[in-house]
Amino acid sequence: MMMLPAHRKTVTLPDRAPTIMWFRDDLRLMDNPALCDAAARGPVICLYIHDPAFPLGGAEKWWLHGALTALDHDLGACGGRLWIMAGDSRENLSWLVGQTGAEGVVWNRRYGPHARQVDADIKAALKARGIDACSHPGNMLHEPWQVRTKQGTPFRVFTPWWRAVQAMGAPLPPLPAPVRTTFAPVPSAVADRLVAVPDLALLPVRPDWAGGLRGQWQPGEAAAHARLDSFVAEQVHGYATRRELPAQPATSGLSPYLRFGHVSARQIWHAVDATGQGDQDTACFLSEVGWRDFAQSTLFDFPDLGTTNLRSEFNGMPWRHDPAALRAWQAGKTGYPIIDAGMRELWHTGWMHNRVRMIVASFLTKHLLTDWRAGAAWFADTLVDADAASNPFNWQWVAGCGLDAAPYFRIFNPVSQGEKFDPAGEYVRKWVPEIARLPDKYIHAPWKAGSVAPAGYPPPIVDLAGGRARALAAWKSL
DNA sequence: AGTATCTTTGG
DNA sequence: CAAAGATAC
16 A cells, blocks of 8 residues: 655644624624634624614614625625624524524624613523523723712713713723634525625615715725724814814714724724823813713613603603694704704704704704604604614703703703804805805894895794793693 | 893993 | 893793
């Protein structure tokens, strides 16, 4: 018998069982703790499940289409792909584990009550089958339970909470994307169940209302970092004052990227920290990131945030039911330019400047005495950054029923707010072109222009003094 | 992260 | 009497 050559053949280990990386609100490759864990274990299956139990607004669906496309592309660049399934999360995961022989499932945490329930159910079901299920720090600076009062209770007020967060020092340093990841092949029985991004039918068809969104946004991790880098390099300077002016491009525009986890709060924190300038502008910007974390924490500790007044005395609030007024607010036809500009910016771009969000929310809940949940529902359907925590948190803040809320009597006057924060009327003229030719002195109160008042712009749908008095009377009745 | 109204101040 | 300050909602 002929002898084989003396060199040893490279030993091929039997294929290791794959680990499923379940992507949810963390659609990125960098600073992704669960993905790093999966890659370190062996072959990875990158999975996204489009689950109808987690309904999305129209603008979020539009974003998700781009986000999944970008993630699949980014995975393709490292030799992988995104496996997409549609339907119930528990059933799909359970089936996929059986088909692939996966030895583990990993994910980054989410903090909403339904999401936590689903994740806990899945973890229990997998463990019962002897399959490892491991959750990782999600998209916050710190996990909610890491920030507690001396008594061990949740903070209810932002400022002491934020002080405690700052005393904790730096959040976890961002992880790089895993290198030399191996990806598990798709078994043929699984291939039949996987769907492509277009199959999810996330984009609007007739009418196609997404033109303004396409013009404004590029979903995905690469675009998130381009925006973060340019913001930190060029725009943080002057942020504290310019951020209040909606006509200025002074805000970071990172909110939808955070919503979908194209960038993590930890990455933002460290990018700002790396500039070494601990000035008022960076402190102001980081505290805005802090408000996002505080909203997530509030949802974790008060799971009813999205549906129930955190101050229960508001349960007796005599909200008005006025569908015509709600429609006028939604359509940007209230007769108050700063309100209408904001609502049209929202409809057109899927986003609204923060200052204007507060003004339109105050107007709906106070002057129109409309339940904040109606406003939150509209925002959830139209914002690309709609978030299960931030959206209701901020509505409860404005309406006065949140824990650390604006006092109910803080009622924004849309005319004086417009004059203060859009003094030259630039923002209003951009979004409400039918009044663009009004002189500055009438730009926030067109009805005072008399004969110069343009036709085709509605008169105010509610009297400011009357609406304010009615809101204060309703509040006093509680 | 406010507004309206009243009081005081300073020219 | 306009502007700044104080106070209640």
